[in-house]
Amino acid sequence: MNENLTIIWEKCLTFMRDNLNAAEDNTDLKKLENSFDLLFDNVQPVSLNNNNLTLLVPSDFYKEYIEDNYLSLLSAALKKNIGKGVKLWYSVMENKPAGQEKPITMNMKGKSVATPKMQETLPPSFSANVINPFVVPGMKKIHIDSNLKADFSFDNYVEGECNKFASTVAKSIAKRPGATAFNPLFLYGGYGVGKTHLGHAVGLEVKHAYPEKVVLYLSSEKFIQQFVSAAKAHKQTEFANFYQMVDVLIIDDIQFLSGKKSTQDSFFHIFDYLHQNGKQIILTSDKAPVDILDIQDRIVSRFKWGLSAEIKSPDFDTRRKIIVDKLSRDGIVLTEDMLDYLASEVKTNVRELIGVINSVIAYSTIYKSDLSLELLKETISKIAANQKKVINIPYIQDVVCEYFGIEREQLLSKTRKREIALPRQLAMYFAKEFTNATFNKIGEEMGGKDHSTVMYACDTIKDVSKIDKEIKKYVKELTEKIKQ
Structure with a gap:
């Protein structure tokens, strides 16, 4: 990197940081201050030619976040340290096509170059007559109720370290649905952590800002029921056509599509149509995309097109x-x-x-x-x-993770490092001890492990705890924690 450019950029960062620190009464800027260093540590200036400054950013998220939160401040810093009329460009590394030496660039507030994606042929007659699966058959006028809960707004959503990232992205989407890099937005996390609330909040904000847009929230169970009814009536095409009309589609608990091959096929084509036409898709799940079993690889790959954000239990x-x-x-x-x-x-x-x-x-x-x-x-x-405590596998996983100070993703991963493998074996052992789940079910919940792996883990913990004082201590203390 050019030495002069490095000095100029450091001056720009100092200017922005000083102005953030000076804004003591500005709540929004004070919040941004906490993430400033984390964000800009990953941004590098790569060139300054003829008043065109190019910044290298790791992903579209960085570009979107800078423009949504720091653009005015950054513009002022560039004007002060470089001069008037500076044009800002971004180099986004994750969009680099195979065989291309230079990363794709986009102008400030400009339109990014489309990233090539595999396109699949849509079903024939996709634009035939439309029926609304939410209303009684025979009704001619199509009215789509968004199914949104007014209480689940951003105003009623409490931010914390457990959900700040997901909340920030959701607010960005609500401003420009379908026009950000976060499409689809895949929210995942345990039971009752606020995934549904955040999905509704986006929908409510979009309806407020863009009343003409069609926003639809539904559970995956409802989606499956509708598809089955349409299939029995030989109206799969009409079913798909209905979903073409939606501008923002929010589907809860998408993991329940697992094993539903025909429904997955229909969902795949609906997803592709909406995505190709700039419509926003928001999905929630209790598992990360890679951990959802028995779902088509092509669907999992599309989940990864946008952004996956975990929401953890509140601290x-x-x-x-x-x-x-x-x-x-x-x-x-x-x-x-x-x-x-x-x-x-x-x-x-x-x-x-x-x-x-x-x-x-x-x-x-x-x-x-x-x-x-x-x-x-x-x-x-x-x-x-x-209240009788419900002891299930996710609860056991949370207790074990908190006890050993590890993340759920680590527990469900494939790593064989002892600091992770032992807690995983203990979680499997307690799942068998405290629930009626089969070895196969426990394996599924533990990141897709084979039933023989679960059997081996249970036998190992049972045997070793009799002779190993440390393991015996773990079993005793975790048993108390799970029961309390």
Whole structure:
């Protein structure tokens, strides 16, 4: 890299960083400050010729994020350190076609060069008469209800470290549905962590900003039911034609397409049509794309075209924010120690946390009593006594991951490193001990492992725990944690 260009770029970064630090009263900029170094550490200036500055970025996400959040500040920095009339270009490395020496470039706020993708032939007569699978047969006028929940807006979505990345991308999509690099957006994570909420939030924002756009939310089960009904009536083509009309398609729990070959075929062609025509697709799943079993490779490859974003279980700070947000909307104020106690008691997911909060609100309303820490503990104890803990494989995985300080992706990976392989064997062992799942089912949930691998893991932990003090300690402590 040219030495003068390096100096100029460092001056630009210093200017931007100083201006972020100076904006103490600007909440949005203060949030951006936390991600500034992480973002720009991966951006490099590669050339400055005739007032054309080219920045090398790892992916389209960096380009989109810079333009959505830092463009004004970056423009000011370039004007100050280079001069007026600077044109900014991006080199996006992940879009580099095979055999091409230089990466594809795009102008600031310009239109990117399309990345070549494999296209498949759409079914014949794809533009025939349209029927709406959501309404009673025979109705002529087509009306599409978005099926969106008004409460699931961005205003009611609490951001934290567990979901900040996914939330940032979702907001970017809502501004320009179908026009960002995040298509499809694939949200994945455990039960009740807020995937559905975020999908609805995008849909609601799009409907508000673009009333003419057709937005549709549905579960994969509903999609499957509709397809089966259409197939029985020999109306698969009309079924597909209906989905051509959608501008933003949000499908929940896409993993349930697993094993449904004919439905997958139909979904594949619908996906391709929408994607090719610049329509936005948002999918949620409890598994990452590569971990969904018995689904066509061509569909998995399309899941990877856009962006996959994991939403994790909320950490303590995020749980606390959720509690404050929820209670403040209901006019209830808790002391700091009460908030800490409540946030520390419910650790699994947002849905369970909201359930406990609602119970606290109900207690306060019914008994017309101000909540003290003692009363709060009593309320939660009653809730716990009346609720039977559901011990399933995802819950066991979460407990094991938290105990060993590892991520779920590591637990489900194929690595044989002992620091991962041992927790994985323990998770398999506890899945067999605490659930009625078969060896095959446990293998599926553990990243697609063979049933013989699960049998071996269970036998190994059972035998080794009798002679190895460390393993015996792990089994004892994890058993207590899973039961508590």
